[in-house]
Amino acid sequence: LEAMGEKQVTVEGRTYPLPQPFxxxxxxxxLESFGTFPLPESQMDRFMMKIKIGYPSREAEREILKGGSRRKELYSIDPLFTADEIMEIQNEITNGIHVSNRVLDYIQDIVDATRNSxxxxxxxxxRGALALLHTSRVDAYFANQDYVSPDNVKFVAPYVIPHRVLFRDxxxxxxxxxxxxxLIGEVPVPVF
Incomplete structure (x- = not known):
């Protein structure tokens, strides 16, 4: 958790900063929970998103079965971006994607809806509200927008919210x- 929250690790009393980006x-x-323990809510809240990948297609699984482990191929993949380029993109997302007060209100209305459901x-x-805001900015960036719309917020919400909230028994x-x-469908969408 220290690595995720503070971008550093402490070993035997000595703190080491992690390289950026991290x-x-x-x-x-x-399906296999024997011998493992579920993460507490406070730790689940540290994960920005939860994405379900599911099983591979029949064809992809066949390739896996025929090829065995393809782990060695990972070492020959060329990177798409350098670390500096990733940090530049992160900066563009944080500082270059505008979020209007109406969208901030919409995010807060969604947060309130979860708290009152x-x-x-x-x-x-x-922390979850901040993750919803940040992932909405990322979605806007990759949609070639320079602003966050309610549609960006609605798109990322199912990946950002469910693992952070507690459902009644x-x-x-x-x-x-x-x-x-x-739940989000019941929250009024701001008109622009």
Whole structure:
């Protein structure tokens, strides 16, 4: 968590800064939980997004079966960007994508909706609201927009919100992403 939150690690009392850019990609296998423990909510909130990849297609799985491990191929992949170029893009996203007060209000209305929903015992945290804002900016950037629209917010919300909120016991089996999409659908969208 220190690496994710503070961009540093501490080993035996000594702190080491991590090189920039730095990010964590973690995997989860929900089918095998024996001998593992679920992450507490405070740790889940540190992950910006949760994306379900699912199983490979039949054809892709066949290629995997025929080819065995292709791990060696990873070492021959040419990078698309240098670290400096990634940091430049991050700067463009943070400083070059405008967010209007109406969109900020919309994000706060979504946050309030999660905090007041009868489906949830705990709504979106401030850290979660910041993640929703940042990922909305990223979506706008890759859509070649210089501003965030409500559509950007709605698009990223199912990847940013569900793993951060707590559903009441009686709703634990519902599809979390669909529930969040439905909840957001009840929030009035600002008109521009």
């Amino acid at each position: 990010f964590v990609i973690a995997t989860q296998n929900p 009868p489906l949830l015992t705990a709504g979106l945290s401030t 009686e709703y634990i089996t519902i599809n979390r992403e669909e529930a969040i999409i439905s």
